[in-house]
Amino acid sequence: MTPNTARRNEASRRAVLTAAFDLLQEVDYAKLSIEGIAARAGVGKQTIYRWWPSKGAVLFDAFLMLSEGAGGEPPMLPDTGDLEADLVLVLRATVDELNDPRFEPPMRALSTEIAHDPELAAAYAERLDGPLREAKRQRLRSAQQAGQLAQGLDLEVAVDMIWGPVLNRWLQRTGPLTTEYTDLVVTTALNGLRPRGSSS
Amino acid sequence: MTPNTARRNEASRRAVLTAAFDLLQEVDYAKLSIEGIAARAGVGKQTIYRWWPSKGAVLFDAFLMLSEGAGGEPPMLPDTGDLEADLVLVLRATVDELNDPRFEPPMRALSTEIAHDPELAAAYAERLDGPLREAKRQRLRSAQQAGQLAQGLDLEVAVDMIWGPVLNRWLQRTGPLTTEYTDLVVTTALNGLRPRGSSS
Known part of the structure; x- marks a missing residue:
């Protein structure tokens, strides 16, 4: 050539x-x-x-091209030391992107292709979602090392607990994606559904 | 006629x-x-x-016909008084259904149609998902009244916190849907990501 x-x-x-x-x-x-x-x-x-x-x-x-256009650096989540504030910020940005009329149709299309095509899902997991998930785990790991998260916590489940409800609500249209909702998801995931004792 | x-x-x-x-x-x-x-x-x-x-x-x-075939009674979640055990049971049954080769293709198809079609999503929310979500909220409400869940808990977010990660993992194929995973989702949602104090 x-x-x-x-x-x-x-x-x-x-x-x-x-x-x-x-x-x-x-x-x-x-x-x-x-x-x-x-x-x-x-x-x-x-x-x-x-x-x-x-x-x-x-x-x-097309999505790969966009993510390469972002500079080629591996993604990183903000780490100010305040996990709750950092997660709130990141989820608000996610919601802005999911609600953006320029991105929403192609992202819905990619998500539903993945739902029906295991090979595409594997490529997505490796090349697009993988580095992002690693950045999420890394942020949680840093909080765990600082004693802000439970020691025995499974970080895969923890990532799903924060992003899963938001992505599912968006894709299945079970309710509006507002920052009110995502802020509440962060607090509820961190605190859990059970009452907290007075010492924690 | x-x-x-x-x-x-x-x-x-x-x-x-x-x-x-x-x-x-x-x-x-x-x-x-x-x-x-x-x-x-x-x-x-x-x-x-x-x-x-x-x-x-x-x-x-076709899904409406199946759900009507189930007897026409509104759905209910088991309530033995042990919330964690009841949720583990229900999520295991959900996973069995999602992994069932007879149900998986039509359920994936319906889910992805909903992702692209707001009108279908509204019909689904009203006639199929609505009664099921009400049953989930009802089970959580009963636990909340028994003091097993935090008083200020938003039950919509709580439902999403338990079922969202599972449905998202299934639809987006981010990992295998095992009972190990769902059991861990239940425990993690109930306890939260933060460490629990010794008094709770």
């Missing part, structure tokens, strides 16, 4: 990924077609079929 | 709902077509288009 061909391929690849993301502002994911993406990107549909096995794979790569 | 027509319509309706459910054992939901359902049910596809606006609506009615 000559340098020129490589550059043209990379430009086409980016055009396809951007087109897929943009089109989801206009059409439902179920109606998004490879033909439509090709037309918007100005490439032949054979180009898309050659590089991606499915429209779910295109969408996944 | 004569009694005979009504009876034939009801038989056709049930044939369509059963066919949709059964076909999901064989084809992906994305590939499930109204034509395919009509052929399996032995009805014309115009019959289906007349009664349902979409295949998501067919699927929803």
Whole structure:
């Protein structure tokens, strides 16, 4: 491959990924077609079929491109020493993103593709969700070392306890995603459902 | 409508709902077509288009038919007085159902339709999930009245704290749904992530 061909391929690849993301502002994911993406990107549909096995794979790569655009640094959660305040901040930012009309349709589409496609779920877990989960565990580990979290706590379950309710409410539309709700999730996860004794 | 027509319509309706459910054992939901359902049910596809606006609506009615088949009583959670044991039992049963190869494909399909369709989500919330959520809140309310849960606890958040992580792990495939996991979710939700003082 000559340098020129490589550059043209990379430009086409980016055009396809951007087109897929943009089109989801206009059409439902179920109606998004490879033909439509090709037309918007100005490439032949054979180009898309050659590089991606499915429209779910295109969408996944579009998210990868976005996360690489963020600088390539591994994600990190804020650590001010105040776990509750840090979690409140992070969950509020998550909710802003989930409610953002530019991101919501593609994120819903990716989430539901993952629900039906174990291979895509594995790629997502490894390349997109994995580094983020590690950042969440790391923040909780630091709090645990500071004695702010229970010693025997399972950090995987702890991550699910904070983010699971929010993601589930968003995806299943069981209620509005407000900062009131996420703040309450943080407090309730930290304190637990049982009454706290006066000494704690 | 004569009694005979009504009876034939009801038989056709049930044939369509059963066919949709059964076909999901064989084809992906994305590939499930109204034509395919009509052929399996032995009805014309115009019959289906007349009664349902979409295949998501067919699927929803199939679940309604199943829940009506359960006897028409409102659902209730076990209440032995031991909240932790009751929740462990219920979540284990939930996991058995989510992992059941007969139920998993249609339940994934319904969940992802809900993610993309606010109207279907509203119907689901009212007719299927609503009564179940009320049963969950009721079990927690009874524990709260017995002093086993914190007095200021928001019961909506509490329900999400127990079921949200499990449903999210299942739908997003972030890990295996085992009874080990669900048991740990129950304990962690009840105790919270923070250390418990010696008095509680």
